[in-house]
Amino acid sequence: MKMTELEELRKRIEEITIEMLSLLKTRTEIAQEIGKIKNKEGMSVSNESREDELRELVKKQSKEVNFDSTTALKFLNFLLNESVKVQSAESNTHLAIFLKAKELEQKGEKIIHLEVGEPDFQPPINVKKALSEVYDKGFGKYGPAKGLPAFRTKLARFVNNSFDVNINSENVMVTPGARFGVFLSITTLLDPGDEMIVIEPAWPAYRQCAINAGIKVRTVKTTLENRWEPNMNDILSCVNDNTKMIVLNYPNNPTGKILPKTLQDKIMETVKKHDLYILSDEIYSNYSNEEWMSILSYKYEKSIVTQSFSKSHSMTGYRIGYLISNQPIIEKLAKLQALCLTNVSEPIQYVSMMSLEDDVTNNVKIMNERLIKLEEICKEMGLEFVRPDGAMYIFARTKNPINTSELSEKLLNHGVAIAPGIGFGDYNEFFRISAAGLDIKTLIEGMDILKTQL
Numbered sequence: 001m002k003m004t005e006l007e008e009l010r011k012r013i014e015e016i017t018i019e020m021l022s023l024l025k026t027r028t029e030i031a032q033e034i035g036k037i038k039n040k041e042g043m044s045v046s047n048e049s050r051e052d053e054l055r056e057l058v059k060k061q062s063k064e065v066n067f068d069s070t071t072a073l074k075f076l077n078f079l080l081n082e083s084v085k086v087q088s089a090e091s092n093t094h095l096a097i098f099l100k101a102k103e104l105e106q107k108g109e110k111i112i113h114l115e116v117g118e119p120d121f122q123p124p125i126n127v128k129k130a131l132s133e134v135y136d137k138g139f140g141k142y143g144p145a146k147g148l149p150a151f152r153t154k155l156a157r158f159v160n161n162s163f164d165v166n167i168n169s170e171n172v173m174v175t176p177g178a179r180f181g182v183f184l185s186i187t188t189l190l191d192p193g194d195e196m197i198v199i200e201p202a203w204p205a206y207r208q209c210a211i212n213a214g215i216k217v218r219t220v221k222t223t224l225e226n227r228w229e230p231n232m233n234d235i236l237s238c239v240n241d242n243t244k245m246i247v248l249n250y251p252n253n254p255t256g257k258i259l260p261k262t263l264q265d266k267i268m269e270t271v272k273k274h275d276l277y278i279l280s281d282e283i284y285s286n287y288s289n290e291e292w293m294s295i296l297s298y299k300y301e302k303s304i305v306t307q308s309f310s311k312s313h314s315m316t317g318y319r320i321g322y323l324i325s326n327q328p329i330i331e332k333l334a335k336l337q338a339l340c341l342t343n344v345s346e347p348i349q350y351v352s353m354m355s356l357e358d359d360v361t362n363n364v365k366i367m368n369e370r371l372i373k374l375e376e377i378c379k380e381m382g383l384e385f386v387r388p389d390g391a392m393y394i395f396a397r398t399k400n401p402i403n404t405s406e407l408s409e410k411l412l413n414h415g416v417a418i419a420p421g422i423g424f425g426d427y428n429e430f431f432r433i434s435a436a437g438l439d440i441k442t443l444i445e446g447m448d449i450l451k452t453q454l
Contacts, residue, residue, distance in 0.1 A: 027079065028086055035087030039405075044426030045087045048219055051080055070241055074193030077216035077242070084211055093204055094419030094432065097408050101417040112446035113437050115408075115417040117253065117392055119314040120437040121366070124358030127315070127351050134347040143346050145338035146330065147174025147322070151353040155322055158356050159307075163285075163294040170327045173334055174344045178283050178308035178321035179205055184333045185279050185304045185323070187213045189245065196245035196279075197238050199230045200425030201395060203253045203281070218243070221426060224397070227386050228257040232266050239270065245277040246270075251284040251292065254395040254424050254432040256371075256388020258292050268298050276302065283308040283321070287364055288390040301326045311392070311436075313355050314363065320344065320352045367392050370435035370443060377447045378433070381454070392436045395421070398454055401429035407453065416449045 038045060058076050062069040094115050101111045134140065146152065152169040159167055175181040182205055190196060192214030198206050199220045210217045218238040222228045235246075246267065250259050259267075271278045280295035282305055295303050308321035323333060337343075374394055378385055385396040397404075404420040405428060411418055421430030433450075435443065 024079075024082075028082065031083040031086045034083075038087060043428065044422060045084055046217070046219060046426070048221070054080070073240075073242060077193050077195065078214065081211050081214060081216060084207075088208075088211075093423030095204075095423070097412070097417050097419060100412060104412065110415050111412070112416045112442060112449070114433045114443075114446050114450070115419040117311065117434050117436045118316050119311060119363065119367070119392075120439075121314040121363050123315050123318070124313055124355045124360060126354045126358050127313075130351040130354040131347075134350050137350070139346040139350045141346060143343040143349075145334045145343050147172070147344060148346065148349045148353070151349050154353055154356055159296070159324060163296055165294065165296045165299075167296070167324060171324055171330065173323045173325075173330045173337070174349055175306075175321045175323055175337065176341065176344050177310065177319045178281065178306040180337075181304075181306040181321055181323045182206060182279065182281065183209045183212075184336055185277075185306070186210055186215060186245070188332050188336050189277050189304075189329070190215045191244075193242065194244040195238075195240070195242040196247060197235065197243065198247045199235075199249075201228075201252070201254055201421065201427050201430070202247070202424055203249060204423050206247050206249075206279075206281075216242070219425060222257075224384060224386055224395075224430075228252065228255045229259070229263060230267075232263070232270075235267065235270060239274055239276075243274065243276060245279055247279045247281070248295065249281040251288055251388070251390030253284065253391055254393045254419070254421075255386065256391040256393055256395070257386070258288060258290050258389035261291070261293060264293065268295070268300065271302075272300060278303050280305045282306065283311050284391040286312045286360070287367055287392060289368060290389040292390065296324060302329070304329060309352050309355065312363070313352075313358070313360055315352065315355070318348050318352065320348050367435060370438070370440060373440050374433060374435045374443060374447070377444065381447070381451055392434060394433045394435075395424075395427075395430055396433065397421075397430045402454070404428055404431040407431065411450065411453055414449050414453060416446050418450065 054076060055073060058072050059069050062072045097115050101113060105111050151174060152172045155172045156167050156169045159165060186209045195216045195218050196210055197218050197220060199222060207217045220230045220234045220238060222230050250257065278295060282294055285292060296305055303325060305324040306321060309315040309318065371392065375387060378394055378396055382399055383396040384399060385394050388394060405422050408418050408420040419432035421427030
């Protein structure tokens with residue numbers, strides 16, 4: 001009798017599961033149609049107000065049927081992420097434009113790259129010397145997942161000198177670029193159904209890594225009118241029982257914004273109060289033109305900072321970065337890194353270690369000169385933007401807003417690539433212009449072409 005009852009219950013679960021799959025298929029098809037409409041209209045993939053309405057409906061229904069709302073909201077987060085994945089396939093990001101531009105170049109066409117944040121400087125001279133040494137010095141073996149001990153020690157010393165903190169090598173982990181550090185942090189420290197807060201406009205990799213890991217992103221939208229400063233009430237309204245992390249990126253990509261210290265202090269107070277992780281992407285820190293303070297200065301044990309040699313040392317293709325956090329977190333992250341790739345390339349680690357001895361301040365000087373020229377041109381063109389506090393970009397819009405996804409496609413036909421704002425959040429009327437990879441003469445040439453299409 002008991003087995004019969006058990007089999008009946010199993011059969012019922014099977015039927016419900018199949019029914020749920022059928023409903024999920026229908027929901028996915030509808031999400032695809034919505035994605036096509038959003039892409040055509042230049043709308044952001046995510047709609048925070050609509051998602052909030054769904055959350056309230058789920059909470060209400062959970063109460064009516066006496067079901068745990070936390071579990072229900074985690075299931076909703078899964079459904080929302082699936083919709084975002086489907087709709088993101090229709091989105092026109094700066095990476096999509098970059099790849100299209102590269103395809104055109106392979107066909108022999110000239111493209112002026114205003115879309116990509118890749119410095120055109122040569123890496124430091126010690127890199128050239130170190131590349132010739134790695135063979136004779138025997139670098140090229142399996143190594144520790146956290147990185148070469150000598151490199152981590154040198155990085156700790158470099159961080160202490162650069163950011164006025166006091167860490168040691170156990171707080172440092174070498175990664176194949178800062179992007180992988182972001183992926184490790186989100187994937188290791190958060191679980192599917194958890195939520196993290198991202199302040200937009202933002203580098204799209206934060207959202208993409210989260211979605212891949214089943215994490216729901218709650219966005220805080222900032223505006224040009226408020227000088228890209230987040231409202232604390234907006235941040236607080238996103239915090240709930242499922243919130244586990246806040247992501248910061250200052251100086252910001254794409255706006256170049258640096259947070260006022262008082263506002264950064266308030267964000268850190270919220271992080272500490274709710275026992276959240278804070279992931280701070282600080283790869284543009286050496287391109288700061290205003291007062292900037294690392295999250296490390298707060299000495300908060302659940303902080304994770306990502307850094308990279310890509311921007312500071314113009315070593316984008318070397319794929320080398322590092323994470324800074326407390327030792328227990330580093331140990332957790334190292335386990336996933338060991339699983340994914342064993343260790344970062346020893347030759348590249350050695351080369352990067354030697355580059356720390358080089359002075360790269362001239363790169364900062366050149367970049368600032370380009371940024372000043374770019375500001376001048378943007379003002380002459382009548383573009384609306386906030387003067388960047390740092391980084392290497394201007395995030396602008398025309399006085400009469402236009403669909404910049406369409407503009408970016410049109411400009412490719414005229415030999416110029418720009419980054420449409422839709423890739424950084426709900427900002428399709430904006431576009432990002434990079435001063436990173438062009439001398440001033442070519443920068444002017446590209447902006448002159450842009451001017452003819454506005």
